[in-house]
Amino acid sequence: AQSVSQHNHHVILSEAASLELGCNYSYGGTVNLFWYVQYPGQHLQLLLKYFSGDPLVKGIKGFEAEFIKSKFSFNLRKPSVQWSDTAEYFCAGGSSNTGKLIFGQGTTLQVKP
Amino acid sequence: NAGVTQTPKFRILKIGQSMTLQCTQDMNHNYMYWYRQDPGMGLKLIYYSVGAGITDKGEVPNGYNVSRSTTEDFPLRLELAAPSQTSVYFCASSDKQGENTGELFFGEGSRLTVL
Numbered sequence: 499a500q501s502v503s504q505h506n507h508h509v510i511l512s513e514a515a516s517l518e519l520g521c522n523y524s525y526g527g528t529v530n531l532f533w534y535v536q537y538p539g540q541h542l543q544l545l546l547k548y549f550s551g552d553p554l555v556k557g558i559k560g561f562e563a564e565f566i567k568s569k570f571s572f573n574l575r576k577p578s579v580q581w582s583d584t585a586e587y588f589c590a591g592g593s594s595n596t597g598k599l600i601f602g603q604g605t606t607l608q609v610k611p
Numbered sequence: 612n613a614g615v616t617q618t619p620k621f622r623i624l625k626i627g628q629s630m631t632l633q634c635t636q637d638m639n640h641n642y643m644y645w646y647r648q649d650p651g652m653g654l655k656l657i658y659y660s661v662g663a664g665i666t667d668k669g670e671v672p673n674g675y676n677v678s679r680s681t682t683e684d685f686p687l688r689l690e691l692a693a694p695s696q697t698s699v700y701f702c703a704s705s706d707k708q709g710e711n712t713g714e715l716f717f718g719e720g721s722r723l724t725v726l
Contacts, residue, residue: 504653532714532715541701541720542715543717544714544715547714588653588654590654590715596667597659598669600656600670601646601655602653603651604653604654
């Protein structure tokens with residue numbers, strides 16, 4: 499069955515610390531992968547996406563993610579977090595064939611000033 | 612520039628009542644989705660549609676129904692509301708880019724409480 503799982507449910511960091519959030523997917527065939535962010539009181543917005551090509555994808559606000567096919571992973575990274583990065587982060591995976599898009603459980607990131 | 616519009620934003624239902632959450636988009640997107648968001652559970656896909664007249668079940672379809680008679684509209688119906696359906700519901704749409712599913716555009720959400 500198609501699934502997306504996120505390892506970390508709640509992460510607390512100090513400002514300027516480095517961030518890595520794990521995401522694993524279980525899909526057959528061609529997969530499209532996304533990271534979305536939900537700031538407090540707002541709806542989800544796209545951080546970055548991977549369809550094909552260069553496995554290292556750069557998104558908005560200094561975020562990047564690396565698609566590692568052999569590990570079925572698409573981890574999100576940021577070298578130095580800011581207090582404004584406090585939010586909930588969701589990994590999502592979709593099938594090119596069906597259009598079905600599944601989300602992981604989400605990771606709450608709290609950045610202490 | 613409306614994007615994805617959901618109504619109502621808030622609703623309280625009694626057990627056994629029925630209601631429809633409305634969703635409309637003005638971006639001419641083929642794909643539309645309904646998700647529910649519960650604390651610690653992320654977003655769960657209820658139903659989705661790849662075009663007018665076509666709908667399919669997602670991860671948690673039980674207790675819900677959808678229809679897609681036009682490209683713009685994708686209403687979600689709860690026939691017999693249950694407390695387990697207390698949640699925040701998000702409608703989303705995307706445009707298929709070639710062979711790839713594109714970025715999702717979300718509505719602002721509908722908070723439903725069933726008492």
